[in-house]
Amino acid sequence: MIIPDSYPWELGETLGEHLERRGISRREFLGFCSRLGVMLGLGSLMGPSIMEALAQQRRPSAIWLSLQECTGCTESVLRTADPTIGDLVLDLISLDFQENLMAAAGHAAEAALHDAMEANRGSYILLVTGGVSLAEGGIHTMIAGRPAVEILREAAEGAAHVVAIGACAHWGNIQASNPNPTEAVGVGHIVTGKPVVNIAGCPPIGDVVTATVAHILTFGRVPELDADGRPLFAYGVRIHDNCPKRANYDAGQFVEAFDDEAARKGWCLYKVGCKGPVTFSPCPIIQWNDRTDWPIGAGHPCIGCTERHFWDTMTPFYGRLPGIAGFGIESTADVVGAALAVGAAAGVAAHAVVTGVQRARHKPDEIEKEEV
Amino acid sequence: MTPVSGQRAGAPPVRMGPRPGTSSPGNYRWVYLWHWPIRAMHWAAAASILVLVVTGFYIGRPYFMVSGGTTGTPYLMGWMRFLHFLAAGVLVATGIVRVYWLFAGNRFERWRALFPVRRKDWVNLAKTARAYLFIRPREKPEYLGHNPLQQISYTVIYAVTLIMVITGFAMYGQSNPGGLFHTWFGWVTGVFGGVQSTRLIHHLLTWVFIIFVPVHVYLALRVDLLERTGTISSIISGGRFRPANVKYEDDRPEE
Numbered sequence: 001m002i003i004p005d006s007y008p009w010e011l012g013e014t015l016g017e018h019l020e021r022r023g024i025s026r027r028e029f030l031g032f033c034s035r036l037g038v039m040l041g042l043g044s045l046m047g048p049s050i051m052e053a054l055a056q057q058r059r060p061s062a063i064w065l066s067l068q069e070c071t072g073c074t075e076s077v078l079r080t081a082d083p084t085i086g087d088l089v090l091d092l093i094s095l096d097f098q099e100n101l102m103a104a105a106g107h108a109a110e111a112a113l114h115d116a117m118e119a120n121r122g123s124y125i126l127l128v129t130g131g132v133s134l135a136e137g138g139i140h141t142m143i144a145g146r147p148a149v150e151i152l153r154e155a156a157e158g159a160a161h162v163v164a165i166g167a168c169a170h171w172g173n174i175q176a177s178n179p180n181p182t183e184a185v186g187v188g189h190i191v192t193g194k195p196v197v198n199i200a201g202c203p204p205i206g207d208v209v210t211a212t213v214a215h216i217l218t219f220g221r222v223p224e225l226d227a228d229g230r231p232l233f234a235y236g237v238r239i240h241d242n243c244p245k246r247a248n249y250d251a252g253q254f255v256e257a258f259d260d261e262a263a264r265k266g267w268c269l270y271k272v273g274c275k276g277p278v279t280f281s282p283c284p285i286i287q288w289n290d291r292t293d294w295p296i297g298a299g300h301p302c303i304g305c306t307e308r309h310f311w312d313t314m315t316p317f318y319g320r321l322p323g324i325a326g327f328g329i330e331s332t333a334d335v336v337g338a339a340l341a342v343g344a345a346a347g348v349a350a351h352a353v354v355t356g357v358q359r360a361r362h363k364p365d366e367i368e369k370e371e372v
Numbered sequence: 373m374t375p376v377s378g379q380r381a382g383a384p385p386v387r388m389g390p391r392p393g394t395s396s397p398g399n400y401r402w403v404y405l406w407h408w409p410i411r412a413m414h415w416a417a418a419a420s421i422l423v424l425v426v427t428g429f430y431i432g433r434p435y436f437m438v439s440g441g442t443t444g445t446p447y448l449m450g451w452m453r454f455l456h457f458l459a460a461g462v463l464v465a466t467g468i469v470r471v472y473w474l475f476a477g478n479r480f481e482r483w484r485a486l487f488p489v490r491r492k493d494w495v496n497l498a499k500t501a502r503a504y505l506f507i508r509p510r511e512k513p514e515y516l517g518h519n520p521l522q523q524i525s526y527t528v529i530y531a532v533t534l535i536m537v538i539t540g541f542a543m544y545g546q547s548n549p550g551g552l553f554h555t556w557f558g559w560v561t562g563v564f565g566g567v568q569s570t571r572l573i574h575h576l577l578t579w580v581f582i583i584f585v586p587v588h589v590y591l592a593l594r595v596d597l598l599e600r601t602g603t604i605s606s607i608i609s610g611g612r613f614r615p616a617n618v619k620y621e622d623d624r625p626e627e
Binding site: 226227236237238240241249250251252253254270271275277278280307308309313314320321322324333334336337338340341344345347348351352354355358359 | 432433434437446447448449450452504506546547549550558565566567568569571572575576578579582583586587590594598
């Protein structure tokens with residue numbers, strides 16, 4: 001689908017002309033733009049305006065860096081719901097460099113990156129999947145003999161907009177989890193002075209990437225972001241508040257164990273550790289794989305992958321609360337609390353007994369005295 | 373320590389106040405300690421803490437289910453959360469009353485009574501703690517209001533309540549990003565290292581109340597039984613009795 005040079009852009013060609021030449025009808029393009037409008041929270045009536053703005057774009061260049069990552073985010077973006085959209089995302093932009101998808105390799109690939117950066121300095125969109133490692137000068141992620149952090153710094157310098165796709169680019173992901181031996185960090189840690197859009201998730205939903213890029217092209221600026229740099233149109237609400245199993249939650253109907261009767265009925269996964277109540281993501285709405293399903297829909301609790309440090313903070317994935325360090329792996333909050341409460345009750349009882357014994361021992365004297 | 377009537381050499385290690393009948397009624401005076409806002413706040417807080425603990429444990433780990441099909445099921449978690457938030461509102465209201473009364477109350481209720489102030493009170497803190505451990509119990513200092521040990525433990529409970537309220541509000545705010553609670557209490561999750569740690573702290577601190585309440589009730593019963601000065605009554609009627617022959621550490625200086 002995206003082989004950047006299968007339909008090369010012609011010099012000075014607008015996106016509208018380019019799509020027309022490729023045989024994508026105006027109706028198709030309008031439908032795409034209307035869906036984008038809905039996803040961005042602007043409404044389908046914004047479709048024509050978005051289309052107008054996008055059609056006038058002249059070869060907006062994009063560079064996609066793959067750094068310390070697993071390429072799962074690329075997979076996710078390629079599997080955007082509608083193949084036409086998938087094509088369009090990558091046709092909206094002229095994807096000049098994408099290591100995993102481009103035909104070129106080795107020196108030719110490095111040359112392509114260099115040329116793209118030089119030709120579009122100050123105007124290209126930088127898409128990044130993967131974080132960088134800082135330990136020992138960044139040698140834990142080397143591409144073409146250079147530390148990833150250097151490549152990122154160089155590419156970000158000439159970028160107009162930076163979009164960090166996936167948890168690795170967002171905050172470092174599993175590499176950055178405790179004890180973080182490579183000192184992995186996200187793109188936002190390195191790139192300063194320009195807004196970094198974090199498309200959170202491991203992996204994120206491809207359609208969110210599409211919509212963010214389209215927003216940048218349409219309005220010339222990044223969408224409104226939350227405190228963690230995530231686009232509000234996608235990460236503005238909790239999974240819990242949009243979950244189709246919310247009614248089961250409210251009714252107190254919970255899965256106790258996988259494969260039990262409640263699980264077969266599709267009840268709420270709260271008790272088996274679902275992190276939907278602390279996770280902000282559009283998963284219940286946009287879903288995955290052509291809107292067929294998503295983790296909770298398939299009976300698996302949410303693991304909170306759109307939240308920073310989820311490997312450390314959301315674990316155990318199949319438990320409601322984090323374990324407590326220093327009390328043993330199996331100790332949970334309630335075990336510790338109950339132990340303390342039993343100790344306190346025993347203390348109270350013992351104290352009462354001692355008080356009673358001492359009082360009884362001396363009582364006769366006193367009563368005698370009093371009666372005198 | 374002022375000897376109490378009926379005491380002799382080798383007297384009981386558990387200090388006992390004068391019993392009814394050992395002194396004439398004229399030797400007792402009734403002192404008013406707790407104004408009605410404090411008493412109302414105490415009982416409202418007690419009730420709301422009870423509701424919060426019961427519903428909170430359900431929310432944390434739904435420990436029972438009501439059988440039923442997929443239709444006509446009760447709104448169980450919904451009600452639990454509603455009651456939890458309602459009781460939280462009551463608890464916050466009691467907190468507001470208490471804070472106001474820290475500045476409007478008498479000397480037993482004011483902010484200075486939150487912790488031992490004078491050097492003498494810190495010494496008495498040690499003596500009180502000792503006495504509760506059955507070590508030289510006759511040296512236990514007498515206070516009309518809260519003794520230093522009480523002052524510190526109640527202030528700790530206030531602090532724990534404050535943490536419960538802000539962590540609770542932080543979690544509550546998550547359902548409405550950009551809303552009032554989310555905006556005002558968003559910083560809390562950062563301080564506690566994420567929403568899940570905030571939840572853990574909220575959950576763990578619940579046990580402080582579960583431990584505090586029996587100890588509190590036990591000690592209140594104990595002092596009421598031993599000293600016979602109407603201690604428990606004071607949180608209902610507002611006052612207690614003081615025998616004329618006992619010296620109180622927090623008495624008015626001029627008295």
